[in-house]
Amino acid sequence: MELDRRKRQVLRAIVEDYVASAEPIGSRTLARTLGLGVSSATIRNEMADLEALGLLDKPHTSAGRVPSDRGYRLYVDELMEPRPMEQEAFRRIRSLYLRQVREIDYLVSQTLGLLSTAGEFLAVGLGPGPRNAHLRRLDALEAGEGQIALVLVTDHFVQHRLLEMPDGMQLQSLQQALWALSQELHGMSLLRLTRTMVEAVAREIKGRMQEELLAFLEDCLATGEERVRIAGTSHFLAQPEFREPERIRGAVQLIEQSGVLQELLLAASGRGGVSVRIGEENRSPETRELSIVAFGIERQGEIVARFGLIGPKRMDYAKALALAEEVFKGLEQAIN
Amino acid sequence: MELDRRKRQVLRAIVEDYVASAEPIGSRTLARTLGLGVSSATIRNEMADLEALGLLDKPHTSAGRVPSDRGYRLYVDELMEPRPMEQEAFRRIRSLYLRQVREIDYLVSQTLGLLSTAGEFLAVGLGPGPRNAHLRRLDALEAGEGQIALVLVTDHFVQHRLLEMPDGMQLQSLQQALWALSQELHGMSLLRLTRTMVEAVAREIKGRMQEELLAFLEDCLATGEERVRIAGTSHFLAQPEFREPERIRGAVQLIEQSGVLQELLLAASGRGGVSVRIGEENRSPETRELSIVAFGIERQGEIVARFGLIGPKRMDYAKALALAEEVFKGLEQAIN
DNA sequence: GTTTAGCACTCAACATATGAGAGTGCTACG
DNA sequence: CGTAGCACTCTCATATGTTGAGTGCTAAAC
Numbered sequence: 001m002e003l004d005r006r007k008r009q010v011l012r013a014i015v016e017d018y019v020a021s022a023e024p025i026g027s028r029t030l031a032r033t034l035g036l037g038v039s040s041a042t043i044r045n046e047m048a049d050l051e052a053l054g055l056l057d058k059p060h061t062s063a064g065r066v067p068s069d070r071g072y073r074l075y076v077d078e079l080m081e082p083r084p085m086e087q088e089a090f091r092r093i094r095s096l097y098l099r100q101v102r103e104i105d106y107l108v109s110q111t112l113g114l115l116s117t118a119g120e121f122l123a124v125g126l127g128p129g130p131r132n133a134h135l136r137r138l139d140a141l142e143a144g145e146g147q148i149a150l151v152l153v154t155d156h157f158v159q160h161r162l163l164e165m166p167d168g169m170q171l172q173s174l175q176q177a178l179w180a181l182s183q184e185l186h187g188m189s190l191l192r193l194t195r196t197m198v199e200a201v202a203r204e205i206k207g208r209m210q211e212e213l214l215a216f217l218e219d220c221l222a223t224g225e226e227r228v229r230i231a232g233t234s235h236f237l238a239q240p241e242f243r244e245p246e247r248i249r250g251a252v253q254l255i256e257q258s259g260v261l262q263e264l265l266l267a268a269s270g271r272g273g274v275s276v277r278i279g280e281e282n283r284s285p286e287t288r289e290l291s292i293v294a295f296g297i298e299r300q301g302e303i304v305a306r307f308g309l310i311g312p313k314r315m316d317y318a319k320a321l322a323l324a325e326e327v328f329k330g331l332e333q334a335i336n
Numbered sequence: 337m338e339l340d341r342r343k344r345q346v347l348r349a350i351v352e353d354y355v356a357s358a359e360p361i362g363s364r365t366l367a368r369t370l371g372l373g374v375s376s377a378t379i380r381n382e383m384a385d386l387e388a389l390g391l392l393d394k395p396h397t398s399a400g401r402v403p404s405d406r407g408y409r410l411y412v413d414e415l416m417e418p419r420p421m422e423q424e425a426f427r428r429i430r431s432l433y434l435r436q437v438r439e440i441d442y443l444v445s446q447t448l449g450l451l452s453t454a455g456e457f458l459a460v461g462l463g464p465g466p467r468n469a470h471l472r473r474l475d476a477l478e479a480g481e482g483q484i485a486l487v488l489v490t491d492h493f494v495q496h497r498l499l500e501m502p503d504g505m506q507l508q509s510l511q512q513a514l515w516a517l518s519q520e521l522h523g524m525s526l527l528r529l530t531r532t533m534v535e536a537v538a539r540e541i542k543g544r545m546q547e548e549l550l551a552f553l554e555d556c557l558a559t560g561e562e563r564v565r566i567a568g569t570s571h572f573l574a575q576p577e578f579r580e581p582e583r584i585r586g587a588v589q590l591i592e593q594s595g596v597l598q599e600l601l602l603a604a605s606g607r608g609g610v611s612v613r614i615g616e617e618n619r620s621p622e623t624r625e626l627s628i629v630a631f632g633i634e635r636q637g638e639i640v641a642r643f644g645l646i647g648p649k650r651m652d653y654a655k656a657l658a659l660a661e662e663v664f665k666g667l668e669q670a671i672n
Numbered sequence: 673g674t675t676t677a678g679c680a681c682t683c684a685a686c687a688t689a690t691g692a693g694a695g696t697g698c699t700a701c702g
Numbered sequence: 703c704g705t706a707g708c709a710c711t712c713t714c715a716t717a718t719g720t721t722g723a724g725t726g727c728t729a730a731a732c
Contacts, residue, residue: 024695026694026695026696027695027696028694028695038704038705039704039705039706040695040705041704041705041706041707042703042704042705044695044696044697045697045703045704047696048696048697058696059713060711060712060713061695061696061710061711061712061713062694062695062696062710062711062712062713063694063695063696063712063713064694064695064696065695099547099548099551100499100500100502100544100545100548101497101498101499101500101548102483102498102499102500103497103498103499106497106498136479136480136481137477137478137479137480137485139477141473141475141487141489142473143472143473143489143494144472144473144489144491144522145472145491147438147491149473149487149489149494151477151485151487151494151496153477153479153480153485153498155480155481157498158479158485158487158496158497158498160487160494160496161437161439161442161494162437162438162439162442162489162493162494163436163437163438163439164436164437164438166436186480208436209436211435212435212436212437215435233588233592234588234589234592234593237585237588243581244581245578245579245580245581245584248581248584248585248588249573249574249584252569252570252573252588253570256569256570257570360724362723362724362725363724363725364723364724374675374676375675375676375677376676376724377675377676377677377678378674378675378676380724380725380726381674381675381726383725384725384726394724394725395684396682396683396684397681397682397683397684397724397725398681398682398683398684398722398723398724398725399683399684399723399724399725400723400724400725
């Protein structure tokens with residue numbers, strides 16, 4: 001079923017008005033602001049048609065109309081005009097990705113900062129997991145005053161731990177053991193690594209240092225573990241949809257126990273660019289009233305990082321998409 | 337002015353009832369629960385006296401009584417019975433601090449996790465600032481595939497950054513320059529260090545690597561910078577005092593722009609053990625309705641870390657104090 | 673002197689009524 | 703096909719009782 005020109009105009013105006021005002025749109029105001037020389041009654045008829053098509057909803061009998069999920073979808077797919085980025089933001093994005101940094105973990109946190117500057121979305125990011133982090137080096141550095149720093153380097157991140165050197169332990173022998181290990185296990189995925197390593201390590205190093213080393217490796221796995229990072233909470237919570245205390249509580253909970261957000265991000269971000277999920281298109285009930293603009297970053301065939309901009313369904317899709325596209329391009333370039 | 341035995345009993349019962357129920361306490365219920373064989377009228381008289389002494393408040397003419405700030409203070413100082421910790425929590429605390437770890441930054445984040453498990457307070461923590469972090473080592477490690485890891489070690493934390501080696505740059509010459517620098521500036525406070533270092537570095541290392549190194553050092557300062565860390569937000573926001581949307585918004589804002597919390601923590605935590613601040617005793621208007629149980633950790637005469645448990649004035653002081661005392665002891669021992 | 677019973681009074685919270693305002697659907701007409 | 707007009711609906715805000723918990727005070731009892 002095709003929409004004629006005017007219906008599209010009306011739908012688009014309703015979406016954009018509603019995004020801006022967060023208030024249902026009535027026929028009178030729309031007839032005025034639309035500037036087409038038609039009366040409110042005509043608009044009302046068009047609205048009734050759009051509602052019959054499932055593109056608009058009524059909050060109650062006598063408030064204005066609000067876009068439905070399908071209405072937003074149509075808007076995003078066909079009606080929306082891509083909006084150019086602000087110069088300032090554009091420049092900041094470019095400059096971040098022109099640097100020499102290759103540490104994905106670091107890039108994730110910096111990118112998150114960038115995404116949250118838009119000032120109205122909840123920015124979420126996911127770094128590479130232990131599955132696709134590969135060991136490059138494991139070492140112990142002298143750190144003065146009887147302490148050492150354990151350092152683990154992978155292709156995606158670095159981890160460290162400052163420890164008291166146990167009495168009677170030789171730095172040299174520790175280093176030798178670690179070097180040998182590094183050599184042997186170089187390039188191995190961190191996920192497979194641990195089991196093998198635990199046993200190899202146990203042979204060479206004894207006592208408390210062994211315990212600490214194992215604890216350190218475990219933490220490296222945990223840190224490398226895919227845990228969603230979040231920025232821009234207050235902007236997000238400031239959205240008018242969270243005015244009621246019950247809603248705001250739900251949103252806070254959603255953010256705190258980030259499992260749901262992680263799931264959302266994983267489902268929404270994929271290969272090949274930026275994609276949008278709207279309301280009911282999300283699986284879990286907690287996110288049925290939210291939308292997400294998301295993308296994944298690929299390196300050598302694997303997705304090593306994922307990002308998303310989350311807002312109420314009434315979010316500014318054009319703005320979010322422009323930002324996401326730009327960051328996507330920058331990051332892909334920087335990483336590959 | 338001395339309070340007789342019964343007045344103390346009444347005050348204590350009111351505080352503890354109110355802490356548990358968050359509802360003002362009336363004379364009738366109190367007469368019943370207190371189990372003293374006196375009538376509500378007698379309790380009413382006692383209450384009136386306590387109110388005259390400034391130890392109780394009335395939310396309005398005809399609700400029950402609520403402790404005033406001074407009432408809480410008297411309760412904490414004289415009336416409260418120290419509560420023993422739960423075994424489980426106690427064991428977890430001990431085991432964390434029996435390890436070899438000396439990295440304060442790491443200890444801060446682990447301790448914060450511990451504090452937030454109490455499940456009703458907002459836990460805040462502050463690590464050592466650049467002022468009291470002293471350079472131990474600055475190095476560049478080969479990290480494979482044309483990349484290097486810059487590593488900076490201080491007595492309190494370690495920082496790192498994974499970089500692409502610029503074409504034509506020699507790892508050896510970079511290392512030499514960094515070693516020389518480490519040697520020269522060893523033990524210097526990170527705060528004074530940078531200025532001097534910037535210039536020294538500029539001489540030895542050129543081009544993009546210089547930029548990246550400077551950026552790295554700047555970030556080290558920023559990371560080492562005293563920035564308050566927060567855990568347990570959702571427990572805190574679940575407190576009934578934040579039922580109204582306006583209040584909850586205020587609380588969220590307080591948490592997000594953490595400057596006020598940092599100030600609060602700095603003012604409340606000091607040398608020599610755990611202390612309590614109640615309501616109006618806090619300076620800034622945003623925290624007038626909150627209380628904090630806080631302590632600082634000393635090492636060689638300097639406070640290198642600070643922690644606080646924040647709740648509404650109606651918080652469970654006995655529980656918070658027990659937890660704080662235990663963590664304080666454990667940390668002091670582990671660090672010294 | 674202390675305690676208690678009794679009573680009038682106060683105030684928040686809840687429910688109910690009322691009116692205004694915004695918006696809709698429908699019908700009849702140009 | 704578009705428009706004017708009108709009855710109708712529903713939310714929101716305001717006003718008005720009503721209820722229940724709690725207080726303060728007085729006078730009598732212990």
